Amino acid sequence: CFCNPGACQWFLQLSNNDIRKQYEFGHICSDYNDLIEGLPTGAVRISFGYMTRKQDIDKVISMIGECYLTTPAERFQRMDIAKLPKALKHIPERYKPQLKEICIYPIKSCGSFKSKDSWPLTSTGFLYDRCWMIVDASGMAISQKHEARLCLIRPVINRLKGVMELTFTGMKSIFISLNISIEQIKVINSSLCQSKVCEDLVSGYDCGDEVANWL
DSSP: OTTOHHHHHHHHTOOHHHHHHHHHHTOOTTOSOOEETTEEOOOOOOOOOTTOOHHHHHHHHHHHHHHHSSOHHHHHHTSOGGGSOGGGTTHHHHTSOOOOOEEEOOBTTSOOEEESSOOOEETTEETTTTOBOOBOTTSBBOOTTTOGGGGGOEEEEETTTTEEEEEOTTSOOEEEESSOOHHHHHHHHHTEEEEEETTEEEEEEOOOHHHHHHO
16 A cells, blocks of 8 residues: 555555554555455555546546456456565465355254255255254244344254254253154144145144144
């Protein structure tokens, strides 16, 4: 930033803490980090003189649009990464899409189950995603609009054991089987229930009194 960090900090109204954060992020002079956590790291200085032509101004405006009003990914498409200095070669990697975790919501309106590994896909989406819901006595689905504490119910799926554990602060966990055995089919068929989700009628199976009492 004009090789004058103090003037740059004053002009951009950055605090000392902002400057430290940018340094910790790896920002150095003449790198390609235009923004760090939403804050600018520098400025562009343009000098106009007697010999400046309209074509020069048009070129500057075009450069600003291409280099500063586009996403980092779009800018890197125009950049020859192989020609970057060794100290800057790690920066393009930061902007490549990375899948850090997959969030599954087994129970409608409850907390998520997070997987940092791969997760199976089915014809309807992620395996076990929104396969359960909590209903009231009339069979209507309950959401966080009426029960905000639903978000505190955390499901934990153990595919190896074939169970889903429900956890809630201050309560003993309860387990729900992910697999339906042949012996259970007759019982389940007798406990088929109707419900409504977003004006759509759906059919489901009652998971039993034990989990109902826990809820």
